[in-house]
Amino acid sequence: AQSVAQPEDQVNVAEGNPLTVKCTYSVSGNPYLFWYVQYPNRGLQFLLKYITGDNLVKGSYGFEAEFNKSQTSFHLKKPSALVSDSALYFCAVDTGTASKLTFGTGTRLQVTL
Amino acid sequence: ETGVTQTPRHLVMGMTNKKSLKCEQHLGHNAMYWYKQSAKKPLELMFVYSLEERVENNSVPSRFSPECPNSSHLFLHLHTLQPEDSALYLCASSQEFRGIGELFFGEGSRLTVL
Numbered sequence: 099a100q101s102v103a104q105p106e107d108q109v110n111v112a113e114g115n116p117l118t119v120k121c122t123y124s125v126s127g128n129p130y131l132f133w134y135v136q137y138p139n140r141g142l143q144f145l146l147k148y149i150t151g152d153n154l155v156k157g158s159y160g161f162e163a164e165f166n167k168s169q170t171s172f173h174l175k176k177p178s179a180l181v182s183d184s185a186l187y188f189c190a191v192d193t194g195t196a197s198k199l200t201f202g203t204g205t206r207l208q209v210t211l
Numbered sequence: 212e213t214g215v216t217q218t219p220r221h222l223v224m225g226m227t228n229k230k231s232l233k234c235e236q237h238l239g240h241n242a243m244y245w246y247k248q249s250a251k252k253p254l255e256l257m258f259v260y261s262l263e264e265r266v267e268n269n270s271v272p273s274r275f276s277p278e279c280p281n282s283s284h285l286f287l288h289l290h291t292l293q294p295e296d297s298a299l300y301l302c303a304s305s306q307e308f309r310g311i312g313e314l315f316f317g318e319g320s321r322l323t324v325l
Binding site for chain 2: 202
C-alpha cells in the first residue's frame with residue numbers, strides 16, 4: 099500500500115526567509131509525486147509534480163520540490179516566503195496504475211511579517 | 212468561470228434530511244471524484260467515476276449515494292447522515308482516471324449534520 103507522511107502539522111516562517119515543507123512517501127514501484135495547496139475556504143490547487151527526469155521540479159508561485167529517491171522524500175521549498183503563501187499544503191503520491199492518489203495529512207504554513 | 216464548480220458551498224442538515232451536493236466540471240475531463248476532508252486527517256477518496264461509470268467505491272456507507280449522469284456532472288446524494296459525517300466534501304476531475312495528470316478541485320461543500 100502506498101502512503102505519504104508529512105511530519106509537521108505546522109511550519110512557521112518569517113517573510114523573506116526560505117521555507118521547507120517536508121514530505122516522505124512509501125510506494126511499490128516508481129512514484130509520481132504531487133504538491134497541492136489549499137487556501138482558506140477553497141479547494142485544493144495543484145502546485146507541481148514529479149513524474150520522471152530532473153529531480154528538481156519547479157511549480158507555481160515560485161515553489162519547487164526536490165525528489166530524493168534514496169531518502170524517499172519530496173520536500174517543498176521556496177527561496178523567499180511571502181505572507182500570501184500562508185495556507186495548507188498537501189503532498190500526494192501515486193504510481194500511475196493505482197486507482198487513487200494518496201494524500202498526506204497536510205502541513206499548515208504560516209508566514210509572518 | 213472556474214473549472215470545477217460545487218454547489219451548495221455550505222449545507223446544514225438534520226440526520227433525517229435528504230439533500231444532494233452537485234459538482235460540474237467545464238474542463239472536458241473524463242474522470243470525476245468525491246473526496247471527504249476532515250480536520251487533521253488525510254483526504255479520503257470516496258468515489259471515482261470514469262466516463263460516467265463508477266470505478267471505485269472506498270467502503271463508503273450507503274447513506275452516501277453518488278450519481279454521474281454525464282461526464283460533466285457529479286452528484287452526492289445524502290440521506291440519514293450522522294454528525295461525524297460533518298466535513299468538507301470536495302469534488303475533483305482529471306483528464307483520465309489512471310495516469311499522471313493532476314486533479315482539479317472545486318471549492319468544496321461544507322456540510323454540517325446536526
